[in-house]
Amino acid sequence: MKYIIAFLNFWKKFIIGDDLRVAATIMWTFLLINAMANVALPVWYIVPIVVIGLIVWLLWDTLPDRARPQVSTQAIYQLVIPLYITVLLPASWFRVVNNDITLQHFFVPAALQVIVCSVVLLILMPFFRRHAAVVTMGLGVVTWWLLGPGLFFIGDMTFAITKIPVAALGILMVAILCMSIVIVSVQYLERTKG
Amino acid sequence: MALDNLFLGISIFVAAAVEMVEALTIILALGVTRGWRSALLGTAAAFAVLGIVLAVFAWLNIYLDEYSGGLVQPMWTVVGGLLLIFGIQWMRKAILRISGFLPSRDEDAAYKKTVQAARKAGKVTGEIDWYSFTLVFKGVLLEGFEVVFIVITLGATHGQMGLGIVAAIAALVFVFGLGIALHRPLSKMPENWMKFTVGLLLMTFGTYFGAEGAGAIWPFGEWALLYLTVLYLAVCLATILLLDNRRAKKVVA
Numbered sequence: 001m002k003y004i005i006a007f008l009n010f011w012k013k014f015i016i017g018d019d020l021r022v023a024a025t026i027m028w029t030f031l032l033i034n035a036m037a038n039v040a041l042p043v044w045y046i047v048p049i050v051v052i053g054l055i056v057w058l059l060w061d062t063l064p065d066r067a068r069p070q071v072s073t074q075a076i077y078q079l080v081i082p083l084y085i086t087v088l089l090p091a092s093w094f095r096v097v098n099n100d101i102t103l104q105h106f107f108v109p110a111a112l113q114v115i116v117c118s119v120v121l122l123i124l125m126p127f128f129r130r131h132a133a134v135v136t137m138g139l140g141v142v143t144w145w146l147l148g149p150g151l152f153f154i155g156d157m158t159f160a161i162t163k164i165p166v167a168a169l170g171i172l173m174v175a176i177l178c179m180s181i182v183i184v185s186v187q188y189l190e191r192t193k194g
Numbered sequence: 195m196a197l198d199n200l201f202l203g204i205s206i207f208v209a210a211a212v213e214m215v216e217a218l219t220i221i222l223a224l225g226v227t228r229g230w231r232s233a234l235l236g237t238a239a240a241f242a243v244l245g246i247v248l249a250v251f252a253w254l255n256i257y258l259d260e261y262s263g264g265l266v267q268p269m270w271t272v273v274g275g276l277l278l279i280f281g282i283q284w285m286r287k288a289i290l291r292i293s294g295f296l297p298s299r300d301e302d303a304a305y306k307k308t309v310q311a312a313r314k315a316g317k318v319t320g321e322i323d324w325y326s327f328t329l330v331f332k333g334v335l336l337e338g339f340e341v342v343f344i345v346i347t348l349g350a351t352h353g354q355m356g357l358g359i360v361a362a363i364a365a366l367v368f369v370f371g372l373g374i375a376l377h378r379p380l381s382k383m384p385e386n387w388m389k390f391t392v393g394l395l396l397m398t399f400g401t402y403f404g405a406e407g408a409g410a411i412w413p414f415g416e417w418a419l420l421y422l423t424v425l426y427l428a429v430c431l432a433t434i435l436l437l438d439n440r441r442a443k444k445v446v447a
Contacts, residue, residue, distance in 0.1 A: 026282075030407075038409065047404060052429050055289070
């Protein structure tokens with residue numbers, strides 16, 4: 001019996017590792033996306049969000065209280081901008097290239113963008129002060145919404161002419177606009193904080 | 195070479211190299227202090243067990259390929275889930291070590307500790323030194339098991355078990371070759387960054403296969419591997435920068 005328990009413990013430790021939360025969250029996520037996929041909802045974006053959330057959650061729990069980041073406007077530059085580039089652009093690019101311009105196909109990704117943005121910013125909230133988090137979150141939602149209709153419009157206009165170069169230019173322009181808003185707001189926040 | 199095969203080869207090579215560096219430290223410490231015979235026998239026995247496990251799974255993979263067209267979809271979710279569990283935990287540890295919140299693994303210190311324990315363990319009696327044999331066997335088996343698992347899961351999902359095995363063997367030859375040439379633990383290997391790289395790739399593959407198995411359709415097909423890598427890399431590097439700045443400020447204060 002002792003050996004059987006030791007054997008099972010070895011496998012439990014090997015497969016689940018140090019933290020049960022990781023395995024449990026991954027399992028529930030896959031069950032959720034399987035259920036959503038069965039009713040034809042787009043689900044590809046869920047796992048990356050969960051993975052990023054999990055890493056931040058685990059790090060947050062591991063760090064001692066005094067080491068946890070409190071306020072850092074630098075964090076906005078360091079986290080939000082890479083996230084804009086890496087999460088938002090591929091997602092929007094997909095819509096443009098696939099010419100998803102029906103009403104349903106427009107509003108679903110747009111709503112998803114808001115959800116993604118909200119989750120990302122909620123993850124980032126611990127890094128900011130309470131007021132900064134609220135402002136940043138509102139700002140994020142607005143810019144993501146701006147990006148949705150902007151791409152919808154540009155994608156619709158240019159798709160028939162030439163697929164990629166103009167659409168890419170459109171994405172770039174909207175991305176620059178979003179980043180400018182973020183940077184100006186960060187500077188504003190820094191000034192008001194000072 | 196297809197993009198996913200390239201990713202696969204790199205992931206397995208780096209993962210195997212990281213694990214083998216740790217195994218090499220144990221073998222060297224016991225070989226130098228208590229004699230090479232038992233240390234090498236322990237290594238050979240562990241590799242034999244790992245080889246059998248790998249062979250059984252390789253056969254199972256061929257069988258599945260022939261009779262059910264490869265891994266059935268629910269299996270992809272299981273494999274992806276396991277890769278994610280591994281990847282996230284490796285990444286967490288790597289981020290904490292790189293940003294200085296966890297002490298980095300020091301191969302020299304681990305070597306000295308094992309040598310001291312081996313000297314205290316009493317004299318070698320008989321032809322086989324069971325202390326040395328058992329420690330080496332257990333160490334190599336545990337480190338190697340993770341590599342075998344990665345080879346099986348990544349190789350099977352790609353139908354590229356052969357490539358996975360070749361990458362793992364190449365890493366083994368590389369690390370052990372360096373160890374034999376230098377005759378000391380490979381403390382200069384950037385282990386934390388290697389763990390970071392493997393964690394990143396495991397997370398990418400886990401996300402890709404797990405979600406696909408559960409019913410997700412990735413925009414741009416296998417290019418998802420590339421943009422997932424970029425996304426995770428950006429987030430993890432940003433986290434390291436953030437934590438590093440935080441630590442630096444504490445030190446200055």
